[in-house]
Amino acid sequence: MTDFTATKRMFHLPEGMTYLDGNSLGPLPLATPQRVGQTLQDEWAEMVITGWNRAEWIHQPARLGDRIGRLIGAPEGTCVVGDTLSIKVFQALAAALALRPDRKVVLSDTGNFPSDLYIAQGLLGALGQDLELRVVAPEEVADHITDEIAVLMLTEVDYRTGRKHDMAALTAKAHGAGAITVWDLAHSAGALPVDVTGAKADFAVGCTYKFLNGGPGAPAFIFVAPQHAMQARPILAGWLGHAAPFAFEAAYRPADGIARMRVGTPPIIQMAALEAALNIWDHVDMNDLRTRSIELSERFIHAVTQACPDLTLASPTDPAQRGSQVSFHFHEGYAAMQAVIARGIIGDFRAPDIMRFGITPLYLDEADIDHAAAQIAEVINSKEWDRPEFKVRAAVT
Ligand SMILES: Cc1ncc(COP(=O)(O)O)c(C=O)c1O
Numbered sequence: 001m002t003d004f005t006a007t008k009r010m011f012h013l014p015e016g017m018t019y020l021d022g023n024s025l026g027p028l029p030l031a032t033p034q035r036v037g038q039t040l041q042d043e044w045a046e047m048v049i050t051g052w053n054r055a056e057w058i059h060q061p062a063r064l065g066d067r068i069g070r071l072i073g074a075p076e077g078t079c080v081v082g083d084t085l086s087i088k089v090f091q092a093l094a095a096a097l098a099l100r101p102d103r104k105v106v107l108s109d110t111g112n113f114p115s116d117l118y119i120a121q122g123l124l125g126a127l128g129q130d131l132e133l134r135v136v137a138p139e140e141v142a143d144h145i146t147d148e149i150a151v152l153m154l155t156e157v158d159y160r161t162g163r164k165h166d167m168a169a170l171t172a173k174a175h176g177a178g179a180i181t182v183w184d185l186a187h188s189a190g191a192l193p194v195d196v197t198g199a200k201a202d203f204a205v206g207c208t209y210k211f212l213n214g215g216p217g218a219p220a221f222i223f224v225a226p227q228h229a230m231q232a233r234p235i236l237a238g239w240l241g242h243a244a245p246f247a248f249e250a251a252y253r254p255a256d257g258i259a260r261m262r263v264g265t266p267p268i269i270q271m272a273a274l275e276a277a278l279n280i281w282d283h284v285d286m287n288d289l290r291t292r293s294i295e296l297s298e299r300f301i302h303a304v305t306q307a308c309p310d311l312t313l314a315s316p317t318d319p320a321q322r323g324s325q326v327s328f329h330f331h332e333g334y335a336a337m338q339a340v341i342a343r344g345i346i347g348d349f350r351a352p353d354i355m356r357f358g359i360t361p362l363y364l365d366e367a368d369i370d371h372a373a374a375q376i377a378e379v380i381n382s383k384e385w386d387r388p389e390f391k392v393r394a395a396v397t
Pocket residue numbers: 084085086087112113115116155159184186187207220
């Protein structure tokens with residue numbers, strides 16, 4: 001049984017702040033500064049370039065990939081860490097398309113994160129060949145899976161509403177139509193149990209700075225199903241994805257398996273932070289996490305909807321259809337979120353009118369949920385949000 005009181009004690013949670021934005025950027029694990037300091041002082045400072053061998057920096061992308069693999073149901077040797085999520089989306093989509101050269105359509109939905117759609121637009125434009133990105137409503141995805149589709153590219157959990165796709169069912173339908181699947185797990189990894197193997201996903205990608213708590217700029221990950229690992233064509237053919245990087249050959253030859261999805265020099269300092277964060281996950285059973293996430297989410301939804309008739313739930317009411325966030329529509333959502341933040345309750349706003357709150361059992365408990373709901377109710381019901389200072393838009397919302 002996971003001890004969530006113990007996991008909460010493993011984080012630095014700023015005084016006076018109740019943090020419901022771990023779906024965007026997780027808080028600092030207490031062990032991270034020491035682990036990063038070790039990389040700086042014992043490794044970089046003392047070993048300098050010999051750290052690649054002596055501290056085994058060169059193996060960190062695969063090692064951390066395997067640790068994330070455990071959280072998403074990926075077998076050892078099928079997941080690797082590096083780059084940003086946008087880049088991993090590009091790689092996965094390009095490799096998936098290359099497996100279906102006779103087909104022209106990438107199917108996605110309006111609930112996908114814009115970067116994924118932009119990356120697809122950029123890639124398809126660069127490839128030419130009359131390729132089409134078809135973007136439909138989330139609830140219509142299943143009906144649009146036909147034998148025209150080369151790749152089904154979806155984010156499992158909608159970043160705005162928290163609505164969760166059925167990864168296994170949609171993957172089965174895509175495979176039935178002969179399509180390849182690319183799943184973005186940005187809002188799933190560390191949020192709920194994921195089983196890429198059971199769902200038979202072909203490619204999956206995700207980031208580590210949200211629910212996994214790797215820190216701002218933490219690297220992304222990519223999973224390639226074992227049956228594709230030796231066929232997947234790396235569009236970003238960087239030297240560290242080469243079969244023999246230190247042979248310095250003029251011609252590219254992909255490494256065996258997932259290693260070919262590496263590109264260039266990995267961010268060693270940021271990976272040290274990620275390693276410290278992943279240590280916490282060794283204490284967590286993902287089914288316990290899901291149970292707790294649902295308990296806390298239901299409590300939050302109940303308290304906010306009871307107290308705030310002006311807010312309407314934007315997330316599915318059925319917990320099985322949600323990830324680990326709760327969102328509400330409110331016509332002055334931006335100003336209201338700034339007013340809530342001014343009271344120390346940190347959530348965020350997503351256009352056009354969504355107030356979004358991450359439910360992260362590793363460091364949130366009932367008292368946090370009740371406190372947050374009470375503060376939100378005061379802001380909404382007293383119209384505290386209706387002040388000019390809360391309407392000034394910041395660069396990052
Ligand atoms: C679903 C999803 N995909 C892609 C991205 C882009 O990730 P990155 O900025 O790390 O490239 C994000 C978040 O920014 C996201 O939430």
